[in-house]
Amino acid sequence: MATIIAGGLHKAQEVVKNSASKNKKNVDLERDTVNVQTKQCQTADHGVNISNPDNWLKGVAPNRTGASLLEDQIAREKIHRFDHERIPERVVHARGTGAFGNFTLYESIEELTHAGVLTDTSRNTPVFVRFSTVQGSRGSADTVRDVRGFAVKFYTDEGIWDLVGNNIPVFFVQEAIKFPDFVHAVKPEPHNEVPQGQSAHNNFWDFVYLHPEATHMVMWVMSDRAIPRSFRMMQGFGVNTFVLVNKDGKRHFVKFHWIPKLGVHSLVWDEALKLAGQDPDFHRKDLMEAIDNKVYPKWDLGIQVIPEEKQDDFEFDILDATKVWPEDLVPLRIIGQLELNRNIDEFFPQTEQVAFCTSHVVPGIDFSDDPLLQGRNFSYFDTQISRLGINWEELPINRPVCPMMNHNRDGAMRHRITQGTVNYWPNRFEALPPATPDEGPFTTYPQTTGDAGLVKKRSLSDKFREHHSQAQLFFNSMSAHERNHMVKALGFELDHCDDPTVYERLAGHRLVEIDLGLAQKVAEIVGAPIPSKALRPNHGRRAPRLSQEEFMPTTPTIEGRRIAILIGDGFDSAAFYGMKAAIKAAGALPVVVGTKRSPIFAEGGASPSSSPISKKGVVPDHQYNGVRSTLFDATFIPGGPHIQTLIKNGQFRYWIAETFGHLKTLGGTGEAADLLKHVLGSEVDVKVAAPTDTAPVEWYGVVTAGGRQRAESFGQGFEILRGA
Ligand code: HDE
Numbered sequence: 001m002a003t004i005i006a007g008g009l010h011k012a013q014e015v016v017k018n019s020a021s022k023n024k025k026n027v028d029l030e031r032d033t034v035n036v037q038t039k040q041c042q043t044a045d046h047g048v049n050i051s052n053p054d055n056w057l058k059g060v061a062p063n064r065t066g067a068s069l070l071e072d073q074i075a076r077e078k079i080h081r082f083d084h085e086r087i088p089e090r091v092v093h094a095r096g097t098g099a100f101g102n103f104t105l106y107e108s109i110e111e112l113t114h115a116g117v118l119t120d121t122s123r124n125t126p127v128f129v130r131f132s133t134v135q136g137s138r139g140s141a142d143t144v145r146d147v148r149g150f151a152v153k154f155y156t157d158e159g160i161w162d163l164v165g166n167n168i169p170v171f172f173v174q175e176a177i178k179f180p181d182f183v184h185a186v187k188p189e190p191h192n193e194v195p196q197g198q199s200a201h202n203n204f205w206d207f208v209y210l211h212p213e214a215t216h217m218v219m220w221v222m223s224d225r226a227i228p229r230s231f232r233m234m235q236g237f238g239v240n241t242f243v244l245v246n247k248d249g250k251r252h253f254v255k256f257h258w259i260p261k262l263g264v265h266s267l268v269w270d271e272a273l274k275l276a277g278q279d280p281d282f283h284r285k286d287l288m289e290a291i292d293n294k295v296y297p298k299w300d301l302g303i304q305v306i307p308e309e310k311q312d313d314f315e316f317d318i319l320d321a322t323k324v325w326p327e328d329l330v331p332l333r334i335i336g337q338l339e340l341n342r343n344i345d346e347f348f349p350q351t352e353q354v355a356f357c358t359s360h361v362v363p364g365i366d367f368s369d370d371p372l373l374q375g376r377n378f379s380y381f382d383t384q385i386s387r388l389g390i391n392w393e394e395l396p397i398n399r400p401v402c403p404m405m406n407h408n409r410d411g412a413m414r415h416r417i418t419q420g421t422v423n424y425w426p427n428r429f430e431a432l433p434p435a436t437p438d439e440g441p442f443t444t445y446p447q448t449t450g451d452a453g454l455v456k457k458r459s460l461s462d463k464f465r466e467h468h469s470q471a472q473l474f475f476n477s478m479s480a481h482e483r484n485h486m487v488k489a490l491g492f493e494l495d496h497c498d499d500p501t502v503y504e505r506l507a508g509h510r511l512v513e514i515d516l517g518l519a520q521k522v523a524e525i526v527g528a529p530i531p532s533k534a535l536r537p538n539h540g541r542r543a544p545r546l547s548q549e550e551f552m553p554t555t556p557t558i559e560g561r562r563i564a565i566l567i568g569d570g571f572d573s574a575a576f577y578g579m580k581a582a583i584k585a586a587g588a589l590p591v592v593v594g595t596k597r598s599p600i601f602a603e604g605g606a607s608p609s610s611s612p613i614s615k616k617g618v619v620p621d622h623q624y625n626g627v628r629s630t631l632f633d634a635t636f637i638p639g640g641p642h643i644q645t646l647i648k649n650g651q652f653r654y655w656i657a658e659t660f661g662h663l664k665t666l667g668g669t670g671e672a673a674d675l676l677k678h679v680l681g682s683e684v685d686v687k688v689a690a691p692t693d694t695a696p697v698e699w700y701g702v703v704t705a706g707g708r709q710r711a712e713s714f715g716q717g718f719e720i721l722r723g724a
Helices: 008-018 024-030 073-083 176-186 202-210 212-221 269-278 282-292 347-352 371-388 469-477 480-495 500-513 516-526 573-585 642-648 650-661 672-680 708-712 714-723
Strands: 096-105 125-133 148-156 159-166 242-245 251-260 298-307 333-343 365-367 562-567 589-594 634-637 665-668 687-689 699-702
Touching: 024 125, 024 148, 096 148, 096 282, 096 347, 125 333, 159 251, 159 371, 176 202, 176 371, 202 212, 202 480, 202 500, 212 469, 212 500, 269 480, 282 333, 365 371, 480 500, 480 516, 500 516, 562 573, 573 589, 634 650, 634 672, 642 650, 642 672, 650 665, 650 672, 665 672
Parallel strands: 562 589, 562 634, 634 665
Antiparallel strands: 096 125, 096 333, 125 148, 148 159, 242 251, 242 365, 251 298, 298 333, 665 699, 687 699
16 A cells, blocks of 8 residues: 555645646635645744754763753754644544545525525535544544444535534434433443444443334344444534524424445455454554545435425434435435545644534535434534634634624634734624625524423423334345344343343343344344343335445445455466456456566566567556455465466465455456366356457456355355364
8 A cells, every 4th residue: 555655645645736627625725734744944943943853962971971950952852842743632533544635516406595606516525524434433443333324514605514524424312411321321431441443342232222212223224234354434414403594584393314336345344344453543554545636536416305394204203323214215316415525634734623613504404303413513523622622613624715804702722813903793894794685694593482381391302202113114225244243243242241241231122122133143143141022023114225235336346445466477468467457447446466576487487578668567456465365355476487476475365365365356367267266166156258358368367256156155155164
């Protein structure tokens, strides 16, 4: 991967320049951006040139080291600055990564909203997106089983709009006041700060049992959605119910969806576990690599809309964040596209200091009474004060690209200098008057409670009390192998709970509310009494688009995928170069893995003369000990005498077995079939594919990915191969 990421700084700057006229946020950030790669000499923070940044000032007697002097203001400054480099990590979603991009509209939805960002089809709105995990701290691994954050900051002409979503459409709790309990329960336990980056522990599952409203979300978290292959290949959901207001003042309820153009794909659990150790930055690097290679990740923006007069037409409360709006009842309408096309220049001032705030909406978008959203609108602003200080909105990554001016002043680290003698309204100069209606101000929708008998109560509407119907709907909608993965995920999690109260209650009660078969399987795995009676009948309904298999791209694609090519001295150069070019032509990334990282020569001693590296041989991107099959989506092995070297090497044999076990495509030419057959045995059908225009060599393929039947035989296949 290093080869691809190298030079990122220059590329990022290039994009800033090229798109300067298009992307207002890039232009805005330029005024705070400097480049360390200049020959300017080092200075202290107050600008004085420094000649010795390496030694502390000392009182030195002849031939002695001498005492360090406190007087050294240069050394002290360096240490002081270092001592204070850290800020509090986010209380949740601490681990994340970000990128810049643009949002454009396919069609205006002016009948629903007067927000410019959702109506002006000529606009190219700059965005910054931060993806994250939830449970782990800043240094935890990327591929853990967890919800992923999908937070989008739109820098619109009317101000910032933060759509702070997740990759799962529902949430664990219905009331914001429950959020601290939930987060305490899922985070590492208080007595020993264990576990990191996992929900597999007593307290989380104890919480789940005691909160039936968490059941639906838990089904999603135990599904493949919680171990995405890439941030680029997951859906995003605003989760909460928002409101759109049109120019006539009519309001509609809305849910926002992001749908990835590459489809929705996941890792298998064994890969996720291994990757957490082999490459804890797997998702972070994957995103940067794709953008550096100009395979820009794209999502469609979809909306589901419910007119105000239909809000009571559903069996669930449309403000309940533990429920989806099934698409057969409320169709999804695609209206725009998000593209990520620029990597960050520096992590801390951009990804770490970016601060999202659900209460940041623009005119035309408003809040519903969704109780979670109302609580979030308080929490995000508050948490940014604790992380970044009261002037957090002045930071370059957070400031809007439209004019911003008011009488808010002062506070720690104020940057802005405002001229003039007044800082209050009204004032004798009429300085900074409130916006007139013509200036498009934000106006809160004049919602009437409509209830003469309004009373203050700590409660939710009755429909909020139904917790199992959609959990069943989700489970019913999974394919057989997705269900199988859920059984295994529950087995793994509950195996990490050593308190019988926790796993027995879960299997014997909570899961029986969803599906008896599911509960029985899990109970057997984790050693709980096996339940014999369903607690409620399964309503049998399905919603196909809850299964991620429904999100396969209409034309199968390998765009943006990483494909390993295994070689040793004596590989077939025609097959090697032919396939490498074909992979590139299809928008995927060939990564050469060799027996060593020094030059490797093709059969006959040299590469073809057409190759620029013919005399030097091929220098692989990695040697086999530096990477593992888990880092790639498929593997190709050219034929040639080098196969004999690979066959003798246990690690290459394991590579083949593991790739097969993880249901990924294996391909080869000529003698590569010997290696595939040697490792995979007669159980596996090694097929010969005819040469095509893009793959102009005859090659063997063991296609293990994509098919449901194959997915079901995953465990079996893997076991056979381990033995081989
Ligand atoms: Fe958050 N959440 N949350 N959350 N959340 C935070 O804000 C909170 C909720 C989500 O990349 C915090 O800046 C409350 C739902 C994302 O910087 C904090 C409740 C959804 C991110 C906070 C929720 C989310 C956060 C911590 C009510 C999906 C990361 C740091 C129950 C729609 C944003 C921060 C980033 C971050 C509070 C529930 C998504 C403490 C009170 C539902 C993606 O303010």
